[in-house]
Amino acid sequence: MKKHYIIGSINTPVGKVEQVSTKWSRSDILSTIKVRWSVGRMSYRVKQGLYAVGTPDANSNIFVTANFKLSFDHLRRALDGINAWILVLDTKGINVWCAAGKGTFGTRELVYRIKAHELEKIVNHKTVIVPQLGAVGVSAHEVKDKTGFRVIYGPVRAEDIKNFVAAGNKATPEMRTVKFNIADRAKLIPVELAYGKYYLLFVPAVFFILAGLNRHGYSVDDAWKNGGRSIIYLLSAYISGCVLTPLLLPWIPFQRFSFKGLFVGWIVSSILLFFTFSEKNIIEIISWFLIMGGISSFLAMNFTGSSTFTSLSGVQKEMKLSLPLQIIAASIGFIGWIITRFI
């Protein structure tokens, strides 16, 4: 099937190479939005291999990327107005940084592609430009030993490529640094929201059903009244951990993500409980603090996986204390909440 982003082909000493557009079509934009919401994320790929942007020749740069289509799309868009080659590695549809961490975007695959596509017959300069985050999987000196090609590490962000090329293929310290500003974090919110999947239905449903229990038996009215309120609390805790904590990350006190999540979770709980509890049922209020704090803390801790500055050693240290506390808090809270059904 012909892909809409292929707009022609270029003749090279090793045969025809497909030429790609540097513009995003409507379908590219729509699928980008879908992927950000985790829809079809695992099968959003382009075919690995060599592509042309503009009308490249033997002197043109070769940019290496992953076969996750979002990575490929950002690269081709950034190359607008530049004549270049794109070498797409087979990373099983995963982005450069994550694939490099797993090793699929790595020395072996790069060496294989350089040889398989006979790059030495296509260009006369013997260099490839690899996105810097690929360095987690690529060993530049090994690639040089095995292929004769020198790896130049390009900027972290595709949008800096034009300046990088203009500077003679040199990345400034600024281009080499990973940022994690509020816009970057906001882009991750949909993926975070989708994290709960069926738990998002299952857990509220359990609370809703159990909310009808009382010492006289079961009351559907109670299920609606207390259950409905419980669902609001649960979803608020979810939003605290998945949306508010990631967005406000640098401004929340504490270094540990779990403490940040607890802090935000308890602020939200305080506000909600203050406005929704008319009767003073202290056990139920404490129970909700424990449940909401536990949920928000756990989800915030999970955001370490999406963040760009947490180390494995740090996460392990954090979890050693926080994970047991989260489980204990949520469990005691749940038991306390059940008990209040009967008093």
Add this chain to the structure above:
Amino acid sequence: MTGLIYLKDVVTLQLDQQKCNGCKMCIFVCPHEVFGFREKKAIISNKDKCMECGACEKNCPEGALSVRSGVGCAAGVINGLLRGTEPSCDCSGSNSSCC
């Protein structure tokens, strides 16, 4: 110093300056400006900013750097605990990704 910092004094990054040949590759691949350069050799100037990605170790031709690299991801650590393996962000096998 700019950027976000996670927990302090936990990072496993180590540099053997005797082996360093001053090629600056570690400076080029580090995403968090952990390294500096002094007297023709690399130095670790911002250790707490290291996220243990392992790019410097992988690209040091002299083997002067070592770091226990891995995913700084709570879900990954839980995966590892459940399966009894190293922390991994492979949520469900080879055809999936969570990061």
